[in-house]
Amino acid sequence: xxxxxxxxxxxxxxxxxxxxxLSAWAMTTIYPLFWIVNNSFKESRDVMxxxxxxxxxxxxxNYTTAFDRINIGRSYVNxxxxxxxxxLFVLLFGGLAAYVLSRFTFRGKRFIFSIxxxxxxxxxxxxxxxxxxxxxxxxxxxxxxxxILPQTAGNLTFATLVIAGxxxxxxxxLEEAAFMDGCNRWQMFTKVFMPVSRPAFASVSxxxxxxxxxxxxxxxxxxxxxxxxxxxxxxxxxxSQYGTxxxxxxxxxxxxxxxxxxxxxxxxxxxxKGLTEGAVKG
Amino acid sequence: MIQWxxxxxxxxxPSSSEAASSFKFxxxxxxxxxxxxxxxKMKGDRKYIWIFLFPMAAFLTLFxxxxxxxxxxxxxxxxxxxxDKKFIGWDNYERLVSDKLLGAATLHTLEIMLYVLIFQVGxxxxxxxxxxxxxxxxxxxxxVFFFPVVISGTAISLLFVLFYNYNFGLLNNVLAGLGLxxxxxxxxxxxxxxxxxxxxxxxxxxxxVLFVTAMSKIPEDYYDAAKIEGISGFKKMVKLTIPLILSDxxxxxxxxxxxxxxxxxxxxxxxxxxNGTEVLGTYMYKKAMVDQNFGYxxxxxxxxxxxxxxxxxxxxxxxxxxxxxx
Numbered sequence: 001x002x003x004x005x006x007x008x009x010x011x012x013x014x015x016x017x018x019x020x021x022l023s024a025w026a027m028t029t030i031y032p033l034f035w036i037v038n039n040s041f042k043e044s045r046d047v048m049x050x051x052x053x054x055x056x057x058x059x060x061x062n063y064t065t066a067f068d069r070i071n072i073g074r075s076y077v078n079x080x081x082x083x084x085x086x087x088l089f090v091l092l093f094g095g096l097a098a099y100v101l102s103r104f105t106f107r108g109k110r111f112i113f114s115i116x117x118x119x120x121x122x123x124x125x126x127x128x129x130x131x132x133x134x135x136x137x138x139x140x141x142x143x144x145x146x147x148i149l150p151q152t153a154g155n156l157t158f159a160t161l162v163i164a165g166x167x168x169x170x171x172x173x174l175e176e177a178a179f180m181d182g183c184n185r186w187q188m189f190t191k192v193f194m195p196v197s198r199p200a201f202a203s204v205s206x207x208x209x210x211x212x213x214x215x216x217x218x219x220x221x222x223x224x225x226x227x228x229x230x231x232x233x234x235x236x237x238x239x240s241q242y243g244t245x246x247x248x249x250x251x252x253x254x255x256x257x258x259x260x261x262x263x264x265x266x267x268x269x270x271x272x273k274g275l276t277e278g279a280v281k282g
Numbered sequence: 283m284i285q286w287x288x289x290x291x292x293x294x295x296p297s298s299s300e301a302a303s304s305f306k307f308x309x310x311x312x313x314x315x316x317x318x319x320x321x322x323k324m325k326g327d328r329k330y331i332w333i334f335l336f337p338m339a340a341f342l343t344l345f346x347x348x349x350x351x352x353x354x355x356x357x358x359x360x361x362x363x364x365x366d367k368k369f370i371g372w373d374n375y376e377r378l379v380s381d382k383l384l385g386a387a388t389l390h391t392l393e394i395m396l397y398v399l400i401f402q403v404g405x406x407x408x409x410x411x412x413x414x415x416x417x418x419x420x421x422x423x424x425x426v427f428f429f430p431v432v433i434s435g436t437a438i439s440l441l442f443v444l445f446y447n448y449n450f451g452l453l454n455n456v457l458a459g460l461g462l463x464x465x466x467x468x469x470x471x472x473x474x475x476x477x478x479x480x481x482x483x484x485x486x487x488x489x490x491v492l493f494v495t496a497m498s499k500i501p502e503d504y505y506d507a508a509k510i511e512g513i514s515g516f517k518k519m520v521k522l523t524i525p526l527i528l529s530d531x532x533x534x535x536x537x538x539x540x541x542x543x544x545x546x547x548x549x550x551x552x553x554x555x556x557n558g559t560e561v562l563g564t565y566m567y568k569k570a571m572v573d574q575n576f577g578y579x580x581x582x583x584x585x586x587x588x589x590x591x592x593x594x595x596x597x598x599x600x601x602x603x604x605x606x607x608x
Contacts, residue, residue: 014515015415015416018412018415018416019416019419021408021409021412022409022412022413022416022419022423025405025409025427025486026422026423026426026427028483029426029427029429029430029487030426030429032441032445033429035452036441036444039444047444047450048449048450049450051444051450051452051455052455089341092337093337093338093341094338096334096335096337096338097334097335097337097338099334100330100331100334100335101335103322104323104327104330104331105323106327106328106331112335119342119346119347121540121587121590121591121594122346122350122587123540123543123544123583123586123587123590124544125544125562125563125566125567125582125583125586125587126349126350126353126580126583126584126586126587127345127346127349127350127353128349128570128571128583129349129352129353129356129570129576129579129580129583130348130349130350130352130353130356131345131349132571133352133364133576134344134345134349136364149341149344149345150345152341152345153341153342153344153345153346154345154346156338156341156342157342160338172322175322176322179322179324184324184326184330185324185326185327185330185334186330189334210431210432213434214433214434214435214436214547216434216435216436216546216547216550216551217546217547217563217567220567220571221571232434232436232437232547235434235436235437235440235551236436236547236550236551238440239439239440239443239551240554243443246444246447246450249440249443249444250444252440253437253440253441256433256434256436256437257433257434257437260432260433261429261432261433264428264429264432265425268424268425268428
């Protein structure tokens with residue numbers, strides 16, 4: 001009787017401890033976000049002196065500055081166009097390649113897979129100079145294509161492998177049915193495999209969007225002129241130019257982070273599903 | 283299979299028994315998994331293979347493979363801009379070996395890598411084990427822990443700039459409130475650690491999700507058996523959970539290593555790579571893009587690739603043990 005009770009007690013204590021640790025870590029991920037949003041509604045002076053106090057009567061001066069003086073709206077649009085474009089190309093071309101690699105038999109398939117895995121090891125650093133040269137020669141530097149094209153290439157391998165992993169699990173019967181209906185391969189792709197692989201496409205698009213939206217390195221090199229500059233490059237600019245305007249910095253971070261965070265909250269289920277079914281186990 | 287690939291045996295001209303003959307099944311070993319799978323074959327597949335693979339092949343060739351080999355080529359040249367270059371053999375590589383700044387950048391990168399491997403992977407693993415053992419709020423923790431992952435490194439860096447500021451930052455505010463002396467967080471001695479903190483924090487959630495998922499795939503019977511044996515808590519984690527997800531731990535470690543070699547935005551935004559925080563990413567950027575020294579910059583990039591592959595292989599060798607399957 002006694003040992004059983006003892007272990008039960010220890011169990012409860014352990015559980016309580018686990019909840020405490022987990023909540024503590026959750027605080028580290030939630031509080032900084034709260035802090036930055038809260039401070040974005042204060043004047044810089046108050047951010048400096050009273051950064052913990054609640055912004056009970058919010059001021060919007062930082063927001064007007066962000067939109068009027070540093071034109072953050074423009075960067076938003078740029079980011080959206082370039083990251084959206086990248087996602088679209090990656091999904092289309094990656095999807096097509098994944099379909100072939102998962103559902104066709106042909107010689108050299110294994111070889112292609114090995115090349116794709118090796119490609120994952122090549123970082124942007126190792127390609128940036130020649131890509132820059134190529135973009136200059138084709139006068140695509142500081143245009144939307146200047147970021148879309150390299151980023152599409154950079155994310156294609158990942159996308160193809162994840163989507164192929166998912167497609168290879170689709171039941172053959174669906175394909176047979178489509179064949180009986182007289183579909184050709186293109187129709188099979190658009191009518192069967194694309195819709196059925198929605199979870200894989202969804203998670204790939206989320207990750208590609210995030211990586212593209214957050215890629216400072218490429219943005220600094222390929223699209224650093226004001227009219228095409230995406231939001232990460234603007235953030236980097238703000239930190240060096242307006243490094244003392246704390247209110248503005250808080251606002252810029254808030255404006256960059258919040259849309260992504262809201263989208264994430266709505267689709268977080270997809271992210272985990274896609275991650276687990278493709279990227280690692282696939 | 284080979285027969286089918288031979289176009290002579292499969293004329294494109296339709297025949298009466300077309301539907302029957304072009305609809306065959308073949309077995310392929312899907313390269314990613316070892317299980318074989320039945321796939322249908324259709325007439326004209328060869329054409330579609332080419333068409334569907336072409337866009338990807340074109341993109342990868344133009345923007346990845348060609349540039350990669352061009353970088354390799356550049357690394358043997360002394361350059362002035364793109365148009366004036368001179369073959370110098372191994373000179374860039376000799377410079378690489380004696381470059382003290384590069385040595386320092388390598389050490390800084392390795393130091394951050396150490397923190398990442400211990401703390402990022404470690405914290406992620408501990409949190410995952412805990413979430414695996416609780417019953418309530420699982421979904422909440424999973425969502426919340428992932429927050430930093432969706433935020434850009436640049437935004438996080440800006441946030442930490444506000445934390446670390448000497449006069450008005452959050453941390454020194456706290457210290458002042460406690461009656462302690464303010465700390466110069468981005469000084470020569472602290473700066474690299476100050477940058478490692480957001481770097482680690484950023485991706486804990488990513489690896490956490492990978493671990494949690496791996497654990498959720500462990501069959502219940504194992505835990506039932508452990509319960510009967512009276513194994514629980516810490517012992518269960520060390521003896522059961524961790525060995526069972528070892529292959530996932532390896533994947534995560536490889537990702538963490540290659541990820542650390544790419545660290546750029548945190549260093550660039552928080553310290554502009556000053557005060558002993560230069561890492562390989564920022565050094566390469568400075569050489570190639572700021573100084574426009576494409577030849578030597580490319581050499582540094584090639585060095586980064588080689589270093590990454592070597593460290594990843596070493597880590598995998600060290601972790602080599604019998605894989606447990608279930």
